[in-house]
Each structure stands twice: as structure tokens, then as C-alpha cells.
Amino acid sequence: MKASGFCFEVTARDGAAxxxxxxxxxxxxxxxxxxxxxxYGAVRxxxxxxxxxxxxxxxxxxxxxxxxRPGEDTIAGLGGLHGFSGFGGPWxxxxxxxxxxxxxxxMQLDEDGITFSSPLDGTRRSLTPESAIAIxxxxxxxxxxxxxxxxxxxxxxxxxxxxxxREAMEQTLRWARRSAAARSRPDQAVFGIVQGGLxxxxxxxxxxxxxxxxxxxxxxxxxxxxxxxxxxxxLIEAAQAALPEERPRYLMGLGHPIDLVDAVAAGVDLFDCxxxxxxxxxxxxxxxxGRLQAKSARFRDDPRPPDPDCDCATCSxxxxxxxRHLLSIGESLGAQLASVHxxxxxxxxxxxxxxxxxxxxxxxxxxxxxxxxxxxx
Amino acid sequence: MKASGFCFEVTARDGAAxxxxxxxxxxxxxxxxxxxxxxYGAVRxxxxxxxxxxxxxxxxxxxxxxxxRPGEDTIAGLGGLHGFSGFGGPWxxxxxxxxxxxxxxxMQLDEDGITFSSPLDGTRRSLTPESAIAIxxxxxxxxxxxxxxxxxxxxxxxxxxxxxxREAMEQTLRWARRSAAARSRPDQAVFGIVQGGLxxxxxxxxxxxxxxxxxxxxxxxxxxxxxxxxxxxxLIEAAQAALPEERPRYLMGLGHPIDLVDAVAAGVDLFDCxxxxxxxxxxxxxxxxGRLQAKSARFRDDPRPPDPDCDCATCSxxxxxxxRHLLSIGESLGAQLASVHxxxxxxxxxxxxxxxxxxxxxxxxxxxxxxxxxxxx
Numbered sequence: 001m002k003a004s005g006f007c008f009e010v011t012a013r014d015g016a017a018x019x020x021x022x023x024x025x026x027x028x029x030x031x032x033x034x035x036x037x038x039x040y041g042a043v044r045x046x047x048x049x050x051x052x053x054x055x056x057x058x059x060x061x062x063x064x065x066x067x068x069r070p071g072e073d074t075i076a077g078l079g080g081l082h083g084f085s086g087f088g089g090p091w092x093x094x095x096x097x098x099x100x101x102x103x104x105x106x107m108q109l110d111e112d113g114i115t116f117s118s119p120l121d122g123t124r125r126s127l128t129p130e131s132a133i134a135i136x137x138x139x140x141x142x143x144x145x146x147x148x149x150x151x152x153x154x155x156x157x158x159x160x161x162x163x164x165x166r167e168a169m170e171q172t173l174r175w176a177r178r179s180a181a182a183r184s185r186p187d188q189a190v191f192g193i194v195q196g197g198l199x200x201x202x203x204x205x206x207x208x209x210x211x212x213x214x215x216x217x218x219x220x221x222x223x224x225x226x227x228x229x230x231x232x233x234x235l236i237e238a239a240q241a242a243l244p245e246e247r248p249r250y251l252m253g254l255g256h257p258i259d260l261v262d263a264v265a266a267g268v269d270l271f272d273c274x275x276x277x278x279x280x281x282x283x284x285x286x287x288x289x290g291r292l293q294a295k296s297a298r299f300r301d302d303p304r305p306p307d308p309d310c311d312c313a314t315c316s317x318x319x320x321x322x323x324r325h326l327l328s329i330g331e332s333l334g335a336q337l338a339s340v341h342x343x344x345x346x347x348x349x350x351x352x353x354x355x356x357x358x359x360x361x362x363x364x365x366x367x368x369x370x371x372x373x374x375x376x377x
Numbered sequence: 378m379k380a381s382g383f384c385f386e387v388t389a390r391d392g393a394a395x396x397x398x399x400x401x402x403x404x405x406x407x408x409x410x411x412x413x414x415x416x417y418g419a420v421r422x423x424x425x426x427x428x429x430x431x432x433x434x435x436x437x438x439x440x441x442x443x444x445x446r447p448g449e450d451t452i453a454g455l456g457g458l459h460g461f462s463g464f465g466g467p468w469x470x471x472x473x474x475x476x477x478x479x480x481x482x483x484m485q486l487d488e489d490g491i492t493f494s495s496p497l498d499g500t501r502r503s504l505t506p507e508s509a510i511a512i513x514x515x516x517x518x519x520x521x522x523x524x525x526x527x528x529x530x531x532x533x534x535x536x537x538x539x540x541x542x543r544e545a546m547e548q549t550l551r552w553a554r555r556s557a558a559a560r561s562r563p564d565q566a567v568f569g570i571v572q573g574g575l576x577x578x579x580x581x582x583x584x585x586x587x588x589x590x591x592x593x594x595x596x597x598x599x600x601x602x603x604x605x606x607x608x609x610x611x612l613i614e615a616a617q618a619a620l621p622e623e624r625p626r627y628l629m630g631l632g633h634p635i636d637l638v639d640a641v642a643a644g645v646d647l648f649d650c651x652x653x654x655x656x657x658x659x660x661x662x663x664x665x666x667g668r669l670q671a672k673s674a675r676f677r678d679d680p681r682p683p684d685p686d687c688d689c690a691t692c693s694x695x696x697x698x699x700x701r702h703l704l705s706i707g708e709s710l711g712a713q714l715a716s717v718h719x720x721x722x723x724x725x726x727x728x729x730x731x732x733x734x735x736x737x738x739x740x741x742x743x744x745x746x747x748x749x750x751x752x753x754x
Contacts, residue, residue: 041702045422045709049690070677070702077678078698086694300447301454313426317463321455325418325447332422332709 003189003216006142008248008269012358016240016267019357022248024090024142025187026082027057031248031269032357034255034350035060035092036343037277040069041085044277045336046343048086054312054340055347059087060272063135063145064096064127068120072138080140092272093141095132097148097193098221098253109149111174129178137185143217146179148172148193150222165197172221173209180213189216191250198227200238207242218243219250220268229262236266257286257349258373261366264353276346280339283327287345290375292320294338299324312344380566380593385625385646389735393617393644396734399625401467401519402564403459404434408625408646409734411632411727412437412469413720414654417446418462421654422713423720425463431689431717432724436464437649440512440522441473441504445497449515457517469649470518472509474525474570475598475630486526488551506555514562520594523556525549525570527599542574549598550586557590566593568627575604577615584619595620596627597645606639613643634663634726635750638743641730653723657716660704664722667752669697671715676701689721 005025012019022029036043036051039062043051051059061081066072078084081091100107100114107116113128129147136144151168172195183190192210196202203220210218220239223232236251243249248269254260255273263271279285283295287307294306302320310316314323314337326334349369356362382402389396399406413420413428416439420428428436438458443449455461458468477484477491484493490505506524513521528545549572560567569587573579580597587595597616600609613628620626625646631637632650640648656662660672664684669676671683679697687693691700691714703711726746733739 040706040708041699042708042710045713047690047710047713048694069706070698074678074698074702078680078696083680084696084699084702086699301451303455303460313424317425319455319461321447321451322418322461322463325451325461329417329446331417331419332712333419333424335709336422336424336713 002214004186006189006216008217008246010245014357014360014362015265017264017353017357017362018267018269019354020248020269022269024058024189026088026090026142029057029090030354032260032264032350032353033057033270034260034346035270035272037272037274038085038087039065041066041075041081043343044281044339045332046277046339050313050340051087051343054344055351056089056343058090058092058142059085060092060094061139061141062096062099063093063132063139064099066093066139067096067135068118068125072135076138076140082140090142091140092143093136093139093145094252094272095136095145095147096127097132098150100127101150109171111171113147129175130182133179133182133190137188141188143189143191145191145219146172146176146193146215148175148195148221150195151197152222152225161197162199165199165202168197169195169202169206173206173213176210176213176215180215191215191217191219193219193221193252194239195222196235196239197222198231198235200234203235203239204242207239211242211244215247217248217250217270219252221252223251224254224259229258233262233266236263236268240267255346257346257369260346260349261353261369264357265362265366271350276342277339280342281335283334283338285338285345286342287377288372289377290372292377294320294323295327296324306338306341307345310341310345311348312341314338314341314344379591381563383566383593385594385623387622391734391737391739392642394641394730394734394739395644395646396731397625397646399646401435401566403465403467403519406434406467407731409637409641409727409730410434410647411637411723412647412649413724414649414651415462415464416442418443418452418458420720421658421716422709423654423716427690427717428464428720431721432728433466433720435467435469436462437469437471438516438518439473439476440470440509440516441476443470443516444473444512445495445502449512453515453517459517467519468517469520470513470516470522471629471649472513472522472524473504474509475527477504478527486548488548490524506552507559510556510559510567514565518565520566520568522568522596523549523553523570523592525552525572525598527572528574529599529602538574539576542576542579545574546572546579546583550583550590553587553590553592557592568592568594568596568625570596570598570629571616572599573612573616574599575608575612577611580612580616581619584616588619588621592624594625594627594647596629598629600628601631601636606635610639610643613640613645617644632723634723634746637723637726638730638746641734642739642743648727653719654716657719658712660711660715662715662722663719664754665749666754667749669754671697671700672704673701683715683718684722687718687722688725689718691715691718691721
């Protein structure tokens with residue numbers, strides 16, 4: 001099955017990096033693109049009109065969280081994610097596998113699916129490849145993700161590591177087949193997920209197997225869990241060699257500037273991450289001059305904007321002194337203003353990446369971001 | 378001393394109700410007007426561009442809170458309240474007397490002023506009529522308030538009540554004289570505060586004495602502390618009889634719809650209250666059909682806007698179902714959207730009051746609001 005209303009075309013290349021256009025039933029996404037995380041259907045503290053003003057093209061919500069509250073039937077009744085949230089652009093829903101497998105001892109995994117106690121009320125719940133697709137069809141996402149098994153490397157159990165990594169990867173593949181068979185909505189794209197832990201060979205096998213099943217796009221799952229930057233690059237490249245050029249590729253859950261440009265350089269098209277909003281709430285701002293710890297007493301009397309080179313609503317109107325004050329007293333507007341800046345910074349970085357790829361200057365942008373990695377304002 | 382750059386003119390009357398224009402160095406306020414409360418220089422969770430879009434004409438901050446954090450020197454260095462906050466319209470600062478006298482056992486009051494332990498770090502601090510003016514001059518408010526003594530009636534000490542009420546009123550008057558003498562900023566208006574507890578006679582005496590000192594405007598303090606609606610009306614009218622027609626009158630701290638129209642009917646021009654934002658955070662919305670408990674499960678699947686007759690950003694884009702979801706999960710966007718609605722509702726009520734006074738139909742508006750007082754959506 002292939003979703004209708006979807007079309008991905010690569011419009012420019014610069015080395016392995018590529019820019020393109022992903023058409024969905026709810027609008028076009030210029031890639032490489034960052035998806036702002038709206039786990040429960042809302043980006044924390046940031047309203048939809050503000051998000052649109054920041055240039056957010058596509059949002060990400062979580063199947064598992066929305067299944068728990070308010071439930072997919074309620075959302076379907078309110079017009080799906082688009083009508084429910086008021087954001088009419090494209091939505092992608094993560095399947096919830098990553099979140100559910102984080103529940104550790106509350107979670108039981110078998111061939112059929114995942115059973116777990118709800119952290120909310122202890123109720124036993126389950127998620128299967130089929131139910132994850134069914135929920136996402138009700139949510140009305142433009143792009144759904146298959147249910148996967150994310151194996152987290154445990155440093156204290158080295159001998160069994162490679163066996164566990166392989167098992168999780170194979171389980172993910174078997175579930176990918178069931179997910180593909182469960183699809184019933186012709187207007188919803190579904191992406192497969194590559195697993196394989198820290199083994200390049202397993203990732204290549206996983207990618208090839210997932211492509212055999214056939215999806216509208218492919219994601220790298222289970223990365224950003226502490227592996228070194230260079231190793232991550234190798235793992236992405238290993239998988240990517242087995243992925244078709246004409247399908248979008250999505251790196252799940254990473255969003256630091258350096259992670260984004262590294263992956264764009266390897267040919268990744270889509271990203272999502274809570275880092276811009278989570279860092280914002282904690283007063284850590286990405287800027288064109290490096291990281292800024294906005295709560296620092298150094299900024300108490302500083303009239304300059306957080307990032308003088310930024311065009312966001314925060315930087316065009318708010319001083320470091322005012323932002324520090326709001327964050328220091330725990331006023332929620334501080335978290336909101338910092339989140340707005342970090343989201344705009346991230347979205348603008350991807351805008352710049354798209355322009356740089358078109359101009360053949362992406363390597364320079366990547367060097368610029370890498371040079372800022374350890375800089376502090 | 379009379380502040381320059383200020384001018385108040387009554388432009389229409391309807392019974393005792395009046396509408397007018399209060400010109401300040403940072404812009405004109407159409408009265409009767411509601412001042413959104415930005416205690417620490419920010420309305421909780423609502424950004425300045427959004428506030429401006431709601432029609433906020435003037436904001437209120439608190440001297441005592443800003444003196445504690447970040448301090449008046451920091452704010453002065455960042456361009457006063459206007460530059461610091463990014464809201465360039467008029468600001469009024471409350472003196473902090475009400476807040477400091479709420480500290481009860483942490484607070485000591487004598488002829489000189491109020492000494493108290495900071496709730497933040499236990500440091501001994503003091504506020505005198507002179508220091509309250511000096512701090513407000515540094516904050517750069519367009520309108521400053523004198524330091525007053527707000528006596529809270531104690532039902533368990535009836536015999537001494539009238540003595541205490543009189544003492545607080547007389548203390549406030551003596552401090553009013555010192556406040557007036559302490560003024561040094563020609564571009565800052567200062568309002569005196571009428572006290573007198575629940576005695577109409579004391580309130581009349583207080584008003585007459587405060588007018589003798591001479592201020593740019595006059596406020597009713599110490600109301601909204603549990604007295605019945607009818608008694609409050611009598612107390613306001615008693616004081617108002619001694620207040621000059623050509624000066625603005627401000628009822629401090631009340632903001633329920635019924636309180637606003639009652640006081641407008643008595644000729645009050647200015648209001649402030651945390652009720653719109655506090656209620657919003659708790660999911661209680663004022664609407665044109667009555668109070669709406671937005672967290673109620675009844676609204677889970679309700680696609681209608683919170684208030685179908687409202688023109689705010691929330692009601693034009695958000696369903697009851699979505700708002701209920703956000704408030705239920707404790708997502709801060711829910712509090713923000715509800716606060717935005719309640720602020721707009723309140724600001725619009727005052728807009729309607731101004732139009733009704735000009736049209737001679739204010740009594741009908743007051744009846745409409747009174748009829749809604751016990752209505753629930």
C-alpha cells in the first residue's frame with residue numbers, strides 16, 4: 001500500500017546532503033525540516049498562531065500520550081489532530097513504542113506487542129503494531145510511524161548486547177510487516193523504523209528488510225542515546241546506503257544544532273526533538289554566538305536581546321535582563337519566550353540548511369555550527 | 378505638586394457612570410478601563426504582543442515585588458518598566474502596602490513605615506511612604522500609588538474594630554502627606570488611597586482628607602475583602618461624594634464582571650484584578666452565557682469555542698474539547714489560552730461599558746451582567 005496525496009522530490013543536492021519537497025494532504029514541507037514536538041497536541045506553552053509565525057511547517061504528536069489522554073475517539077470527533085489542535089498543516093505521529101519501552105519494569109514485551117501499566121492510573125494497557133496503526137488512523141496524522149522496539153544498550157550486560165540488539169531489530173522488522181498489513185487509510189503515509197542498536201551491520205540489515213516491506217518513508221530509531229557523534233554518523237550512513245533515494249528519511253528524537261547538521265550532511269530530511277522547548281524552559285538558549293545560560297546573574301542588567309542575530313518575536317522585543325528576570329522568578333512567560341527563541345533558532349537553522357544546499361555551501365554552514373558547539377555567550 | 382503630561386477629561390455621563398480619557402506620558406487610556414495585572418512586570422503566561430492584541434491599554438505592576446526581584450535599579454537601568462518589559466503603554470504601580478500588610482506576623486507597622494522579613498530569604502526590609510515613592514520613581518511608572526495601611530476586619534475582635542479602622546485610615550492620611558512631600562518626578566502622577574474599612578463615615582473622612590493633600594487621582598483601597606455587594610456600593614459612594622469630579626477614580630483589586638459594572642455605575646474609572654488570569658489558570662472562564670468550568674468532562678467532545686460570542690484569539694481558534702484537554706493535563710498553553718480569553722472578556726466588558734455610557738444605555742448593560750452572575754454554561 002502506498003499513500004495517496006504524498007509526493008517527495010529531491011530538489012537540490014550538496015554532497016550527500018539534499019533538500020526537497022514533501023507534499024502531504026495538509027500542505028508541503030520543505031526539507032530538511034524540523035518538526036516541533038507537540039506530544040499531547042500542543043507545543044508546551046506556545047500557541048498555534050505563534051508557531052506558525054515561527055515558520056513551523058509540520059508538528060509531531062505522540063500516539064501513546066494521546067491514546068491515554070484524551071483518547072483517539074475524542075480527537076477523531078473533534079476533527080482529527082488538525083481540527084482538534086487548530087494547526088491545519090501536516091502532522092506526524094510517533095507510534096509510542098519508544099515511550100512505552102521507556103517504562104522499563106512496568107512494561108512487558110512479547111511477540112504480539114507491548115503490555116504496560118499506565119503511569120497515570122495503573123490500568124493495564126497494550127499496544128500492538130495493529131493497534132498503533134489503528135489509533136494513528138483515528139488521530140488522522142498525515143504520517144504515522146510503525147510500532148518499533150527500541151533496545152537501550154546496557155553497559156553492564158555486554159555479552160548479551162549484540163543478541164539483544166539483533167532481537168529488537170528483528171522484532172521491529174516482524175512488526176513492520178504487521179503494521180504494513182494493518183493499514184487501511186489511503187490518505188495516511190506510514191514510515192518504517194530502522195533499528196539495530198550500535199551495530200552498523202544490523203542497521204544495514206534492518207534498513208534493507210524495512211525497505212523490503214515497503215513504506216512511504218524511513219526513520220532511524222534508537223539513536224541519540226549516548227553514542228559518540230562519529231559512531232552515530234556511521235550508523236546513519238550504514239542504514240542510509242540501503243534506503244531508497246526517492247523516499248524521505250527521518251532521524252528520530254535528535255535536535256541539537258550539531259546533530260541536525262551532521263545528519264543533514266548524511267542526507268537526512270526530517271527531524272524532531274524536545275530539546276528546543278525543554279532547554280528553553282530551563283533557560284538554556286541556542287544563539288548565533290553559542291549557548292546562553294539565560295538565568296545567569298551576568299545578564300541581570302543586560303539590555304541586549306538574547307541573540308542579536310535572531311529574528312524571533314523574543315529577540316526583537318525582549319532583553320536578556322528581562323528574560324533572566326522572568327526565568328529566575330519562575331514566571332511561565334519566561335519559559336514561553338525562551339522556547340519561542342529556541343524553536344525559531346532551530347527552524348531557521350534548517351531554513352539556512354535548505355538555502356545552503358541549494359547554493360552548494362552546506363559544508364561551510366556545518367563548519368560554522370560545529371565551531372559554535374562549545375561556545376558560550 | 379501636580380504631574381505634567383497628565384490630563385483627565387470626562388467625555389460622557391450616564392447617571393453617575395462616566396467615560397473619559399486619561400492622557401499619560403505613554404499614551405491615552407480610555408476610561409472606564411481595566412488594568413491587566415503584571416505583578417512582576419509580566420502578565421502570567423501572556424506575552425506583550427498578545428496583550429496589545431487584546432486591547433490592553435495600561436498595565437499594573439507591584440512596587441514591593443519588583444523591589445525584591447529584580448530591584449528598581451536594574452529596571453531603571455533597562456529603561457524603566459516600559460523598556461524593561463517591552464510594553465510601551467502606560468504603567469501604574471501599586472505601592473506594595475497591601476501586599477506587605479498581608480504578611481501578618483512577619484510584618485511590623487509603626488509611624489515610620491512597615492518593616493518585614495522578606496518571604497524570599499528572610500532579610501529584614503522596610504517600606505516607608507518616602508521609599509515607596511522613590512522606588513516607583515525609579516521604576517518609571519506613569520502612575521504611582523501612595524503607601525497605605527489596609528486594615529483587614531477581624532470578625533473575632535469586634536470591639537476594637539472601629540478603633541482599628543480609624544487608626545489605619547488616619548495612618549494612611551499621615552502617610553499620604555509624607556508621600557506627597559516626597560515626590561520629585563514631575564512626569565509621574567501619584568494617586569492617593571481612601572481607606573476606612575467598612576465605615577461609610579470613615580471613608581468619607583478619608584476621601585476628604587486625601588483630597589486636602591491633593592493627588593492626581595484617588596483610589597478606593599481595602600475593598601473586596603468579603604463585604605456584601607450592597608455595602609461596598611455604599612462605601613464607594615460615600616467616599617466618592619468627597620472626591621473631585623475632575624480626577625480619575627480607581628477601585629483597587631476587584632475584577633469580577635459584576636464588581637466592575639457596579640463600580641462603573643458609581644462613577645469609578647479604573648480597575649485592576651488578578652481574577653481573569655487566576656481564574657483562567659484554574660480553568661474558570663467568564664463567558665457571555667455565564668461561568669464555564671473548562672475542565673469539566675462535559676466538554677471533552679465539545680467542538681464549540683469557549684464563548685461563541687467572543688472575538689479573542691482563543692475563542693476564534695480553540696474548541697472547548699481542546700481547552701479542556703490542555704487544562705486537564707496541566708499543559709501551560711491551557712492556562713495561557715484561558716487567561717487570554719478572560720482578559721479579553723474583561724477588556725471587552727469595559728469597552729462595552731464605555732460605548733454604553735456614551736449611548737446612555739449603561740443600565741441595560743449592568744442588568745445584563747447581573748443576570749449572568751449566577752449563570753453557568
